[in-house]
Every structure is written in structure tokens, then in C-alpha cells.
Amino acid sequence: MANKIGRVPVREQDPKVRATNFEEVCYGYNEQEARLEASRCLHCRKPRCVEQCPVSVKIPLFIAEVAEGDFARAAAIIAEDSSLPSICGRVCPQENQCEGACILGIKGEPVAIGKLERFVGDWSIRNGNQSVEKAPSNGHKVAIIGSGPSGLACASDLAKMGYQVKIFEALHKAGGVLEYGIPEFRLPKAAIVAKEVENVRRLGVEIETDTVVGRTVTIDSLMDDEGYEAVFVGSGAGLPRFMGIPGENLNGVVSANEFLTRANLMKAYDDEYDTPIYVGSKVVVVGGGNVAMDAVRTAKRLGAEAVIVYRRSETELPARAEEGHHAKEEGIEFRMLTNPVEVLGDEKGWVRGIRCIKMELGEPDESGRRSPVEVKGSEFDMECDVVIMALGTSPNPLIATTTPGLETTRRGCIVANDEGQTTREGVFAGGDAVTGAATVILAMGAGRKAAQAIDEYIKSKQA
Amino acid sequence: MYKILQKRELAPNIWMMEIEAPRVARSARPGQFVIVRASENGERIPLTISDYDAERGTVSIVIQTIGVSTRKLCTLNEGELLPDFVGPLGRPSEFIHDDPATLCSRKILFVAGGVGTAPVYPQVKWLHEHGVQADVIVGAKNKEMLIMQEQMKAVAGNLYVATDDGSAGFKGMVPDLIKELIDHQGKQYDLVVAIGPMIMMKFVAATTKAYGIRTIVSLNTLMVDGTGMCGACRVTVGGKTVFTCVDGPEFDGHQVDFDEAMRRQGMYRTLEQRAIKIAEERAAGHVCKIGLDK
Numbered sequence: 001m002a003n004k005i006g007r008v009p010v011r012e013q014d015p016k017v018r019a020t021n022f023e024e025v026c027y028g029y030n031e032q033e034a035r036l037e038a039s040r041c042l043h044c045r046k047p048r049c050v051e052q053c054p055v056s057v058k059i060p061l062f063i064a065e066v067a068e069g070d071f072a073r074a075a076a077i078i079a080e081d082s083s084l085p086s087i088c089g090r091v092c093p094q095e096n097q098c099e100g101a102c103i104l105g106i107k108g109e110p111v112a113i114g115k116l117e118r119f120v121g122d123w124s125i126r127n128g129n130q131s132v133e134k135a136p137s138n139g140h141k142v143a144i145i146g147s148g149p150s151g152l153a154c155a156s157d158l159a160k161m162g163y164q165v166k167i168f169e170a171l172h173k174a175g176g177v178l179e180y181g182i183p184e185f186r187l188p189k190a191a192i193v194a195k196e197v198e199n200v201r202r203l204g205v206e207i208e209t210d211t212v213v214g215r216t217v218t219i220d221s222l223m224d225d226e227g228y229e230a231v232f233v234g235s236g237a238g239l240p241r242f243m244g245i246p247g248e249n250l251n252g253v254v255s256a257n258e259f260l261t262r263a264n265l266m267k268a269y270d271d272e273y274d275t276p277i278y279v280g281s282k283v284v285v286v287g288g289g290n291v292a293m294d295a296v297r298t299a300k301r302l303g304a305e306a307v308i309v310y311r312r313s314e315t316e317l318p319a320r321a322e323e324g325h326h327a328k329e330e331g332i333e334f335r336m337l338t339n340p341v342e343v344l345g346d347e348k349g350w351v352r353g354i355r356c357i358k359m360e361l362g363e364p365d366e367s368g369r370r371s372p373v374e375v376k377g378s379e380f381d382m383e384c385d386v387v388i389m390a391l392g393t394s395p396n397p398l399i400a401t402t403t404p405g406l407e408t409t410r411r412g413c414i415v416a417n418d419e420g421q422t423t424r425e426g427v428f429a430g431g432d433a434v435t436g437a438a439t440v441i442l443a444m445g446a447g448r449k450a451a452q453a454i455d456e457y458i459k460s461k462q463a
Numbered sequence: 464m465y466k467i468l469q470k471r472e473l474a475p476n477i478w479m480m481e482i483e484a485p486r487v488a489r490s491a492r493p494g495q496f497v498i499v500r501a502s503e504n505g506e507r508i509p510l511t512i513s514d515y516d517a518e519r520g521t522v523s524i525v526i527q528t529i530g531v532s533t534r535k536l537c538t539l540n541e542g543e544l545l546p547d548f549v550g551p552l553g554r555p556s557e558f559i560h561d562d563p564a565t566l567c568s569r570k571i572l573f574v575a576g577g578v579g580t581a582p583v584y585p586q587v588k589w590l591h592e593h594g595v596q597a598d599v600i601v602g603a604k605n606k607e608m609l610i611m612q613e614q615m616k617a618v619a620g621n622l623y624v625a626t627d628d629g630s631a632g633f634k635g636m637v638p639d640l641i642k643e644l645i646d647h648q649g650k651q652y653d654l655v656v657a658i659g660p661m662i663m664m665k666f667v668a669a670t671t672k673a674y675g676i677r678t679i680v681s682l683n684t685l686m687v688d689g690t691g692m693c694g695a696c697r698v699t700v701g702g703k704t705v706f707t708c709v710d711g712p713e714f715d716g717h718q719v720d721f722d723e724a725m726r727r728q729g730m731y732r733t734l735e736q737r738a739i740k741i742a743e744e745r746a747a748g749h750v751c752k753i754g755l756d757k
Binding site for chain 2: 171172180209210211212215238239240242248251252254255257258261266267272273274275276278349396397398
């Protein structure tokens with residue numbers, strides 16, 4: 001039986017070597033490895049993996065084609081539900097979704113669904129993408145705000161249904177968090193992100209960069225003057241949070257967003273690019289999510305000694321298991337149950353260290369995780385010259401404040417129901433702009449649902 | 464891509480460029496700024512808007528060549544294309560929301576320092592078009608460094624000039640001229656808008672505070688995206704951390720922590736100076752053999 005074999009290991013760059021470069025960490029499966037791994041799938045009659053996938057990729061079906069060696073067919077099956085398999089295969093938290101539900105995982109290791117999806121995505125990039133079925137144009141215009149995961153997913157679904165779709169992107173490059181947030185060593189930009197964005201363009205979706213909705217144009221002007229019948233807001237997470245502790249405005253304290261944007265979008269690590277990045281010799285990253293892991297591993301690659309400071313324990317780390325594991329392999333130091341109370345500066349106003357306090361775990365909070373409590377009198381100082389705050393983000397007010405009738409929650413997130421409908425007619429929203437910082441795949445799922453709702457909305461208006 | 468329609472040197476190392484950017488031109492208001500990239504590998508450079516024409520679809524910017532990126536930008540010529548020109552960013556000046564009656568009764572003094580004359584101009588022009596004759600002080604190192612004087616004269620109430628060396632107008636710093644106008648020339652103002660180097664805005668704010676005149680300053684902080692995403696532009700205003708790009712760029716000058724803002728402005732100075740040196744050495748044909756340019 002195929003399931004007698006263990007999960008096929010994936011080849012990775014040596015940790016010591018990769019900690020000094022920005023090349024991709026994981027090499028992915030080759031055809032042989034992929035077919036062998038695919039042969040482990042039991043093809044459950046009620047596939048639990050599909051239920052756990054936010055975009056409902058028909059996982060057992062595509063895996064069966066991989067096992068058969070019909071990669072083009074596998075790609076076509078995935079394309080029905082996801083336009084970004086090479087990206088999702090790399091950045092989804094599979095252990096909490098498809099792979100977490102895999103029946104093989106009960107006694108052994110689940111099928112490496114993520115690695116297989118990535119293999120299929122990469123195969124179709126290399127072999128020229130298959131054409132996807134697309135309905136004839138229906139003449140209706142939809143505007144999408146933001147070219148991140150939710151916007152791209154929403155745009156491709158609408159384009160497939162025959163809508164005329166235009167994405168408005170604030171930055172100079174399309175991709176949103178895939179470009180500015182997730183580092184090259186985890187998600188290659190030119191080889192993968194640009195290619196998958198290109199696939200969305202190939203569906204007929206137009207992308208207008210350098211356009212800040214709420215400033216350059218508004219939702220009202222798009223609908224009233226430019227003839228868009230519906231708008232999807234996928235503007236992403238927004239403003240970086242800081243802790244509100246003394247010393248946070250010292251020179252050398254940056255948000256993870258800033259640090260990663262300089263490195264990823266602006267390619268500050270490459271001498272051929274003009275944007276500077278300040279790395280110092282010892283970097284402390286505050287936080288335990290994927291963004292914190294990305295920042296600390298980027299700092300390490302830029303030559304600094306790099307440390308994670310996180311207020312809970314390792315079991316509560318919100319980062320994908322693989323990211324924490326890779327970070328450790330690369331020599332990142334983890335200081336768990338530790339929380340900063342002050343950033344210390346020198347006489348010129350530059351960071352010289354960080355004062356932390358030890359924490360212990362108390363009662364579970366509303367998230368179900370045990371909440372950290374300070375251990376009285378346990379303060380201690382750590383030397384460092386850069387502090388990176390990776391504490392999540394709060395929503396960007398640009399769109400909400402310039403769109404009358406668009407309600408936000410107390411926290412500033414756009415109010416939308418499960419289908420993405422906001423409080424304003426014709427305006428839909430999804431992804432981090434609605435939920436606060438979450439994952440690429442949840443954003444894609446929200447984008448797809450909204451595409452469905454937009455289709456129904458526009459059809460109902462005609463009726 | 465955004466076409467450079469016009470390029471002119473206004474003073475040594477200060478250039479004006481008129482850019483074709485219809486969407487930005489249509490939405491621009493006084494007080495806002497743009498972000499520009501001069502090349503595919505270039506930085507995102509925040510620059511002030513010095514004029515805009517919605518009908519022609521053009522936006523003018525004024526650039527002082529101080530770093531590698533601004534120098535690169537100014538090597539581009541008329542007819543060439545800028546890869547990126549984003550805006551208008553930031554909030555417009557608060558006075559544009561005044562009702563016409565209040566607006567007309569206002570006595571406003573603008574204080575422009577050096578290249579800060581450029582962003583002052585669209586504000587004074589807007590007020591002029593709305594029936595308000597605002598007074599303007601333009602300060603510069605010397606006569607040669609004064610820019611946009613003719614344009615400004617056409618829209619300002621009184622135009623005063625101050626130069627450090629006295630080569631034009633009042634000899635001395637702009638805060639001294641403010642005092643001179645109020646103490647000896649019987650001028651009264653209920654709003655001062657100061658735009659220029661941080662240090663100038665700091666001293667103007669200190670001066671007007673003594674007179675109890677509300678003072679708005681426009682901060683030119685570091686920035687990457689300009690849409691609220693990075694937080695590089697954070698400043699302390701009234702004890703609270705705010706973002707210049709989405710909450711500003713204009714703030715109550717009496718509430719801004721200028722010392723912190725100036726220190727934060729210098730965060731990448733060493734790296735920038737290095738970059739300038741490397742660029743100069745390369746331009747001079749020097750190839751570094753020991754890797755110092757890496």
C-alpha cells in the first residue's frame with residue numbers, strides 16, 4: 001500500500017548557507033518525489049482536507065492527477081478554485097488547514113498537500129500556463145482595491161465570470177503583502193509572485209498601480225464617474241502597531257512593515273537598489289507571528305545577530321510551524337515568555353538596548369491561549385542596536401474615512417458580512433481590511449466569496 | 464509612466480519639473496504631497512507639490528538635489544518618463560474646509576524657508592482664488608537661492624523677503640522678520656503656516672507661541688510607502704505618536720516634538736552619505752577593489 005511509505009522529505013538549502021543569502025529556503029519536490037508523495041493520498045470519500053481549505057481546492061482530485069503524472073490536468077483542477085497555487089503552496093499554514101485534517105496525520109504524517117500544490121503551480125509556470133475557461137464578456141465593470149491575495153482572488157473569479165475587472169494598487173508593484181511583506185527566501189518575487197500576478201492579468205484583469213484609493217481616487221468617484229457598478233475593498237492590514245512603551249521613537253526602532261518593505265519591495269539588500277536599510281549588529285524582533293519570523297530571518301541574512309522576543313511560550317507561537325523551525329535552524333535565538341517594557345537609548349537618541357520583563361502563563365484568554373502575566377521584579381536588559389516591532393497592524397483609515405456610509409468596527413476594521421457585503425450598497429470587502437491581520441489563504445477565501453456576492457448583486461440589479 | 468513636460472533650474476541645485484499625471488492633478492489640494500520614483504531601482508521619494516492644473520492634467524514638483532535619489536531624478540530631462548508618480552498623499556490644509564465667511568476674515572501669514580517656498584505657493588494661490596490675500600515671508604540663504612518670487616507676488620497680499628546675508632530684503636532669520644512685522648509694523652495674524660527646514664519650523668513655532676498665534680507646520684519626515692503602512696514617518700505631536708503620511712503632513716506646530724523629528728530624520732544619514740560618496744567615486748571612474756562599495 002502506498003500509505004506504508006512515509007512522507008517524502010523535501011529538499012532544502014543548508015541552514016548555514018541560506019542564513020547568508022536571499023535564495024529560496026525550500027527547493028520543493030521534483031516530478032519523481034511529487035508522484036511518490038501523491039501516491040500516499042487515500043482519496044477519502046469525504047475529503048476532510050477540502051473542508052479545511054478556505055478556497056476549497058479539490059485536493060484529492062489534483063493529487064490523483066499528480067500521482068498519474070498528468071500535471072497539466074492537476075493544474076487545471078487547482079485553477080478552478082485558486083489562481084495562486086505556487087504562492088499558497090509556500091505560505092499557507094497547511095498544518096492548521098488541509099494537512100491538519102488529513103486522515104494520515106492521525107497515526108503518521110499527513111500528505112504534503114502544500115508541497116504538492118506548490119509543485120503543480122511551479123510546473124505550470126515552467127511549462128506555460130493552461131488556458132482557463134472564461135465566460136464571454138458581460139459588459140459589467142467591477143473595481144478592486146488592492147492587488148494582494150484577496151483582490152487577486154476576487155478579480156480572477158469575476159474575470160472568469162465575464163466581468164470587466166480593474167485592480168487599483170497603491171504601491172508601484174502589484175502583489176500587496178506578497179511583494180512588500182513576505183521575503184524573497186520564502187516566496188520568490190520575479191519567479192513566482194510576478195508570474196501568478198501575470199496569470200490574473202491573462203484572465204483580462206487590468207492592474208493600475210500608483211493609485212491610492214481614498215487619495216488619488218475615491219470609491220465614490222470610481223462608481224459615479226468611472227462607471228464601476230461594484231467595488232471590492234481588499235486594501236489589507238494597514239498601519240503597524242507599536243507597544244506604547246518608552247523609547248519607541250528612538251532611532252533604530254522600526255516596524256516590521258517598514259523593515260520588510262525596505263528589504264522586499266524596495267530590495268534594499270541589493271546594492272543595485274537605492275533604498276537604504278539599517279540593520280545594526282544585533283536586532284531584537286518583538287513578536288511571534290509569521291511577520292516576526294520573516295523580519296528576524298531577514299535581519300540575520302543581512303548580517304546581524306537576531307533574536308525573537310515573545311511574551312508567550314513556544315507552544316503559542318502564532319507563526320507557521322515551518323517558519324519557526326526554519327528560523328531556529330538558521331541560528332535565530334528565541335527568548336520566550338519575555339516582554340519589552342522600554343527601549344533604551346544612548347545620549348544621541350539611538351537604540352542601545354531593550355529592557356524586558358519575564359512572563360509566565362496564566363488563565364486562558366478569549367483567544368483560548370493562556371495569557372501571559374508579568375513576573376514582578378524580573379526586569380533585565382539586553383543589548384541591541386535595532387528593535388523591530390512585529391505586533392500586527394490596525395486598519396488603514398484612508399478608505400473608511402473617504403467613503404460615506406462605509407461603517408467600521410470600534411477597531412477600525414471594515415464591517416462586512418460573510419459574503420463580504422459592507423454597509424454601503426455595491427461595496428464589498430474582504431481580507432485583512434475586514435478581519436485584521438490574518439493569512440494569505442483566508443484573504444483569498446474572502447475574495448472568492450465576495451466575487452460570488454458581487455455577481456449576485458449585479459445580476460439582481462438587472463432583474 | 465509619467466511624462467516630464469517641463470524642467471527648469473530655479474536656483475543652484477533646485478529644479479522644477481512639470482509632470483503629466485491627470486489623476487493626481489484632478490485630486491490635488493493645497494498641503495498635499497506626492498511620492499516619486501526616478502528609476503526601476505530607485506527609492507520612493509516624497510516631494511511637495513508646487514502647483515497643479517486639473518484641466519491640463521499636470522502637477523509640478525520642486526526638487527533640491529541633496530542625495531543620490533534626488534540627483535538621479537534631476538538627471539532626467541523634458542520628454543522622459545518617470546516610472547512612478549503617486550498622490551496626492553496626506554491630508555489637505557485644514558483651511559480649505561473653512562466656510563467662505565470665516566475664511567475671508569482670516570489674517571494668515573505664510574513663512575516659507577528655502578525650497579519650502581514651493582509647497583507654500585499652492586496654498587497661497589488657493590486662498591487668493593478664494594478671496595483671501597495672505598501675507599508671505601520667504602526666507603533663503605541669499606538672493607540667488609530665492610525661488611518662485613514672481614509667481615508668489617501674483618497671489619500673495621504682501622510678500623516679504625529675508626536673507627541670511629541681506630542680499631535681498633530683510634537681513635536675518637525669518638523669526639526675526641515675524642517679530643519685526645508684528646512688533647513694529649502693526650501686523651496682526653490669527654494663523655501662521657510655516658514650511659521649510661525642520662529647524663526653521665521649530666524656531667518659527669517658538670516665536671509664534673509667544674504671541675499666541677496658531678501655527679501649522681508641514682513635516683518632511685522619512686517615508687517609504689506614504690500610505691500609512693510603514694510607520695517610518697511617525698512623529699510625536701501633543702505627546703501622541705502620529706503618522707505624517709496619513710495624519711499629516713500638517714500639524715499644530717506648538718505640539719510637535721521637533722527635536723525628536725529632527726533626530727529621526729537623520730536615521731539613514733550615514734548610509735545616505737556613504738551612497739553619495741560611492742556614486743561620486745563611481746562617476747569619477749573609480750572602481751573599488753576592496754569591496755567598500757558593497
